[in-house]
Ligand SMILES: Nc1ncnc2c1ncn2[C@@H]1O[C@H](COP(=O)(O)OP(=O)(O)OP(=O)(O)O)[C@@H](O)[C@H]1O
């Protein structure tokens with residue numbers, strides 16, 4: 420398998436806090452890769468560094484062989500790497516269908532492409548993806564009126580609308596009704612297998628990540644503690660210590 | 667309001683607008699001024715309402731258009747009407763270029779920083795104009811006299827501004843239905859998210875401001891001619907009056923909606939004209955109270971309030987089976 424995303428020695432400090440210390444890891448093309456770690460261990464910070472949200476203090480990041488360490492957020496997104504937010508971000512005063520329509524990237528991001536009425540094709544694809552995420556009956560509601568879990572699903576549907584090549588999902592199951600979590604895992608696997616989208620998933624729920632990911636990285640105190648298959652991670656003494664000690 | 671309702675309302679307004687100067691000859695000047703107000707509110711709302719970027723500097727495009735047209739009319743050597751129309755076009759072009767240049771400098775700032783920067787630009791523009799001899803400095807400029815009786819000039823400019831407001835409205839109605847309109851709303855709702863989705867937010871914001879500058883530049887060029895005199899701070903770069911009113915009218919009617927700014931301009935202008943005649947000496951106080959009233963009681967504007975009250979009538983569904 421080729422490595423789609425390669426992170427080499429990335430560090431990030433906030434004042435005195437070392438949020439990421441010389442982290443190196445990679446995400447293979449077509450994989451579902453997980454990232455776990457106690458609260459405050461630097462997982463979201465690493466996502467932010469990857470997508471260009473803030474400049475890193477050291478190290479380099481390549482995506483599909485291309486150096487992206489210094490690119491800005493929208494530029495990296497346009498390369499096909501899309502992230503979702505831990506605190507869920509959607510366009511609250513727009514309907515779900517409008518949220519989907521503005522996420523359609525099939526015609527690019529130029530002004531001329533945007534200055535066209537919303538096409539029937541965009542609408543059909545929006546409805547299909549909302550249906551896939553179980554939101555079809557909510558499609559004409561304002562996104563801000565949805566429950567937190569529904570907003571999370573909408574954000575996921577919006578990310579799919581872009582036809583990304585890699586999705587960085589920051590705790591996709593947090594706040595979702597426990598009875599719906601199995602359905603979400605199933606969807607994530609289908610997205611990975613049917614659409615060939617690589618998934619890099621931060622997850623707090625151990626059961627979820629063990630069922631989902633084929634390889635897992637564990638962070639603690641800003642450092643990469645361990646990497647391996649779910650079984651390796653489950654039985655790793657350092658991981659067990661970090662979780663028992665960290666909570 | 668559904669599509670048919672809007673079209674019927676539109677036809678009624680157009681018919682009334684065409685008849686008004688003939689039916690109420692005594693109010694021709696106020697009617698012409700009303701359409702300028704509608705233009706102010708509509709153009710302010712592109713960035714201020716739809717995109718969520720409050721600006722107090724749009725007045726610079728109005729003033730720029732006004733001066734550019736007057737200078738062209740003075741130095742161009744054309745007859746009145748060709749001079750006026752070419753001058754308006756020139757003013758529009760300069761305003762649009764100005765919006766592109768200033769926009770690429772300050773539209774990267776977020777929220778209050780942008781608002782304050784635009785306030786500074788508006789004040790600076792007035793200061794520059796009142797110190798620049800080429801455009802009459804502090805003593806201002808007088809555009810050429812309208813050929814014909816004074817009453818006729820108000821009929822001409824009344825229809826000109828109405829036409830301009832109508833075209834602006836129709837273009838915006840179309841723009842807001844495209845994905846560009848959605849992109850502006852996305853920036854308003856969550857700019858970080860819009861960037862994370864790959865949208866070229868800076869480009870769209872600058873384009874939105876250029877669109878506002880285009881119509882304000884055209885409007886300013888004609889407005890200087892109608893008013894007959896250009897004062898750098900009181901007519902051209904009148905930040906404390908026109909510059910504030912455009913914000914208020916859009917908020918009053920309902921910012922971020924297509925009809926809100928139009929409604930706000932009507933209500934504001936009519937109220938203000940009534941106050942002007944009946945409250946001599948107290949207009950500013952009354953106006954100040956109106957401003958406070960708008961912000962306190964109608965933070966969402968008339969249409970915003972109506973929309974929360976009757977969401978179904980605005981096409982927003984609360985729940986679908
Ligand atoms: N913008 C910021 N400014 C200052 N400190 C920050 C900032 N972002 C993160 N931090 C700090 O960096 C550390 C790592 O935070 P981060 O959000 O990456 O953790 P996390 O692993 O995602 O935690 P959680 O599981 O709670 O989401 C924390 O100590 C946090 O307080």
Ligand SMILES: [Mg+2]
Nearest residue numbers: 462463464505
């Ligand atoms: Mg986090």
